[in-house]
Amino acid sequence: MGPNLALNVEEVAAVILFGIGFTTLLLHRNMIKKIIGLNIMDTSVYLFLAAMGYIEGRAAPIVENGVTDAEYYINPIPSGLVLTGIVVSVSVTALMLALTVRMYRRYHSLDLDEILIRMQREELK
Amino acid sequence: MNFVQNFPCFSIVLCMVAGIISTPLKGKGAKRVTLFIVSLVALLSFVTLLYILFTGTGFTYTMGRFPAPWGNELRAGLLESLLATVFSLVVLCSLLGGMDLIFTDIAEDKVNLYFILVDLLLSSLLAILYTNDLFTAYVFVEINTISTCGLIMIRESGRSLIAATRYMIMSLIGSGLFLISIAMLYGVTGNLLMEYIHVEILELAASGQYQVPLLVIISFCTVGLAIKSGLYPFHSWMPDAYGYATISSSAILSSLVSKSYIFLLIKIFYCVIGFDLIVQSKIVNVLFVFGLVGMIMGSVSAIMAKEIYRMIAYSSVAQIGYIYMGIGLATEAGMVAAVFHILTHAVTKSLLFLSAKGLNEASGRKRVYPALQGAAFRNPLAGAAFLIGSLSMVGIPTLAGFISKLLFATAAIDGSQRKMLPTLIVLEVSTILNTIYFLHTVVRIYTPVGAPEEYKDVRIHPTPGRIGALVALILMNFGLGLFSQPITDLIRAGIEMFA
Numbered sequence: 001m002g003p004n005l006a007l008n009v010e011e012v013a014a015v016i017l018f019g020i021g022f023t024t025l026l027l028h029r030n031m032i033k034k035i036i037g038l039n040i041m042d043t044s045v046y047l048f049l050a051a052m053g054y055i056e057g058r059a060a061p062i063v064e065n066g067v068t069d070a071e072y073y074i075n076p077i078p079s080g081l082v083l084t085g086i087v088v089s090v091s092v093t094a095l096m097l098a099l100t101v102r103m104y105r106r107y108h109s110l111d112l113d114e115i116l117i118r119m120q121r122e123e124l125k
Numbered sequence: 126m127n128f129v130q131n132f133p134c135f136s137i138v139l140c141m142v143a144g145i146i147s148t149p150l151k152g153k154g155a156k157r158v159t160l161f162i163v164s165l166v167a168l169l170s171f172v173t174l175l176y177i178l179f180t181g182t183g184f185t186y187t188m189g190r191f192p193a194p195w196g197n198e199l200r201a202g203l204l205e206s207l208l209a210t211v212f213s214l215v216v217l218c219s220l221l222g223g224m225d226l227i228f229t230d231i232a233e234d235k236v237n238l239y240f241i242l243v244d245l246l247l248s249s250l251l252a253i254l255y256t257n258d259l260f261t262a263y264v265f266v267e268i269n270t271i272s273t274c275g276l277i278m279i280r281e282s283g284r285s286l287i288a289a290t291r292y293m294i295m296s297l298i299g300s301g302l303f304l305i306s307i308a309m310l311y312g313v314t315g316n317l318l319m320e321y322i323h324v325e326i327l328e329l330a331a332s333g334q335y336q337v338p339l340l341v342i343i344s345f346c347t348v349g350l351a352i353k354s355g356l357y358p359f360h361s362w363m364p365d366a367y368g369y370a371t372i373s374s375s376a377i378l379s380s381l382v383s384k385s386y387i388f389l390l391i392k393i394f395y396c397v398i399g400f401d402l403i404v405q406s407k408i409v410n411v412l413f414v415f416g417l418v419g420m421i422m423g424s425v426s427a428i429m430a431k432e433i434y435r436m437i438a439y440s441s442v443a444q445i446g447y448i449y450m451g452i453g454l455a456t457e458a459g460m461v462a463a464v465f466h467i468l469t470h471a472v473t474k475s476l477l478f479l480s481a482k483g484l485n486e487a488s489g490r491k492r493v494y495p496a497l498q499g500a501a502f503r504n505p506l507a508g509a510a511f512l513i514g515s516l517s518m519v520g521i522p523t524l525a526g527f528i529s530k531l532l533f534a535t536a537a538i539d540g541s542q543r544k545m546l547p548t549l550i551v552l553e554v555s556t557i558l559n560t561i562y563f564l565h566t567v568v569r570i571y572t573p574v575g576a577p578e579e580y581k582d583v584r585i586h587p588t589p590g591r592i593g594a595l596v597a598l599i600l601m602n603f604g605l606g607l608f609s610q611p612i613t614d615l616i617r618a619g620i621e622m623f624a
Contacts, residue, residue, distance in 0.1 A: 018301075018305060021301075022298065022301060022302075025294065025297065025298060025301070026294075026298055031290070034294065038297055038301075041301045042301065042304070044305075045301070045304050045305050045308050048305065048308050048309075048312075049308050049311075052308070052311070052312045077311075077317075078311070081260055081308075081311070084260065084264060085304065088263075088264060088267045091267075091271065092267060092270070092271065092293075092297060095271055095274060095293070096290075096293060096297075099274075099278065099286065099289060099290050099293065100290075102278075102286055103286055103287065103290065106283055106286065107283070112290070115287060116287065119283055119284065119287060122283065123284075
C-alpha cells in the first residue's frame with residue numbers, strides 16, 4: 001500500500017479532490033459553492049486523466065524534428081479526453097450559473113433551502 | 126457496405142442539423158422542421174431494424190477514417206434500433222399532443238429554442254443508444270442533461286427554475302461518478318471502445334489482477350447512472366420537474382430520458398464488463414434491493430400526492446424501481462422483462478401525462494383532485510385515454526403493463542431461489558398500491574356528482590394533434606400488449622447480440 005501511494009501521488013490527490021468536490025456539490029446549501037464544488041470535482045478527474053497519460057521524460061505528442069517514433073511522445077488520448085471534458089464542464093458551469101442568476105433575481109437568495117422556503121411562502125399567498 | 130448501415134449516423138446528425146436550421150426560424154417554422162426530422166428519424170430507425178432483422182446480425186459503423194481501436198464507432202443491433210424507433214415515435218406523439226400548449230406556455234420568441242432543445246435531446250438519446258465508445262457516451266449524457274434542464278426551465282415559473290436546479294445538481298453528481306469510472310476504466314484497460322475494453326477485462330479477470338479497481342469502477346458507474354435515472358433514494362427532483370414543465374416536456378422526460386441511462390447501463394453490463402463479472406460483483410443485488418424499495422415507496426408517495434401530475438411522477442419512481450428490479454434478478458429473462466418495461470413505461474407514461482393535461486384543461490387548469498371531479502365527462506377522449514393508461518399500469522390483460530408484470534413474475538420464478546419470494550411479494554403489493562392510486566383517480570374523474578359548479582358545463586374539444594397523439598399511444602399500448610410474443614423474442618435476440 002505505502003509505496004504504491006507514494007508512486008501515484010497525482011492519482012491520490014485527484015481522488016481526494018474528487019471527494020471534496022463531490023461532497024460540496026451534494027451537501028452545500030449555497031449555489032455558488034455548489035458550482036465551485038462541481039468544478040473541483042470535474043477538474044480532479046482531469047488531473048487523474050492527465051497524470052495517467054503522462055510518461056516521465058517524454059515530449060508532448062506534437063511531431064518535433066521529424067521524429068515519428070511513438071516511444072518519443074506521451075499518450076495523446078488522455079489529453080484529448082481532458083480537452084473534451086473541459087468543454088463539457090465549462091458549458092455545464094455556464095448553465096448552472098445562468099440558473100443561479102435567474103433564481104437570485106426571483107427569490108433574492110443564493111441559499112437553496114432559503115429559496116425553497118420563499119417559494120412555498122409565495123405559493124401560499 | 127450497405128447504404129442502410131449509414132442510417133444510425135444519419136439520424137443522429139439529422140437531429141443536430143434540424144437544431145441548427147431551427148436557430149434563425151420563428152416558432153412555426155422550427156415546429157415544421159422538427160416534426161419532419163423526428164418522423165424521418167423514426168422511419169430511418171425502423172428501416173434499420175428491418176435491415177438487421179433481415180440480415181440477422183448487427184453492424185458497427187466507423188466514424189471518420191480511423192479504424193478501431195483508435196477511432197470512434199457506432200454500433201447497431203436489434204435492441205438499439207428497436208428502442209430508437211420507439212423513442213422517436215414517443216417524441217413525435219408527445220410533441221403533437223402538447224403542441225398548442227408549447228405555443229401558449231412559452232414566450233413567443235423562445236418557441237424555436239424549445240424545438241432546438243427537443244432536436245438536441247433526440248440526437249443525444251440516439252447517440253447514447255447507438256454509441257460504442259464510452260467517452261462519446263459520457264459527452265452525450267451531458268448533452269442530454271443540458272437539454273433536459275432547458276426543457277424543464279423554459280416555462281420560466283419559479284417552481285420550474287428550482288426543479289431544473291435540483292435536477293441539474295443530482296444529474297451532475299451522477300455524471301461526475303460516471304466520468305471518473307470511465308477515467309479509471311481507461312487507466313486499467315487502455316481502451317475506450319466497448320468490445321476492446323471487454324477483451325482486456327476478460328484477461329484481467331482470468332489473471333486476477335486489478336480486482337479492487339474493477340469493483341470500484343463497476344460500482345461508481347452503476348451508482349452514477351442510477352442517480353441520473355432517478356432510482357429510489359435519488360428521485361427527489363422528479364415530481365417538481367415533471368409536474369411544472371410544459372406537458373410535452375413532462376411526457377418526453379418521464380418516458381425517455383431516464384430510460385436512456387438505464388439502457389446505457391445495461392449496455393455497459395453486457396458489452397463492457399461482461400454479465401458474469403457483474404453478477405459476481407454483487408452490484409446487481411444492490412440494484413435489486415433499491416428497485417424493490419422504490420416500487421413500494423414510489424407507490425406510497427403517489428397515494429399521498431394531492432395533485433394529479435405529482436401522482437403520475439411518483440408512479441414513475443415506482444416504475445423505475447420495476448426496471449431495476451428486473452436488472453437485479455441477474456438473469457436473461459429478468460433483463461428481457463426490464464427492457465420490455467422500458468418500452469411499456471415509455472408509451473404509457475406519455476399517454477398518462479397528455480391525458481392528465483386534457484383533464485386539467487377541463488377543470489379550469491387546476492391540478493388538485495377535488496377540481497378534477499367528473500372531468501372525464503367534460504373531456505371524454507382524455508378520460509378514456511387516462512383510463513386505458515391507468516389500466517395498463519395496473520396490469521390488465523391485453524395492455525402492455527400486464528405483459529411486463531407477467532414477464533417479471535416468470536423471470537422471478539425461473540431465477541434464483543433467494544430472490545423469488547421478495548420479488549413476487551413486492552410485485553403483488555406494488556400492484557395493489559398501483560390500483561389504489563390509479564383507480565382512485567379514475568373513479569374521481571368518472572364521478573359526475575359534486576363536480577365544481579363553475580366548469581360543470583365546460584366541454585373540451587381536443588386539437589387534431591392531441592387526438593392523433595392519444596390514439597397513437599393507445600394503439601401502441603394495445604400493440605405491445607397483444608403482440609408481446611414477437612417483441613419479447615426481438616428483445617431476447619437483441620440481448621443475445623450484445624454478448
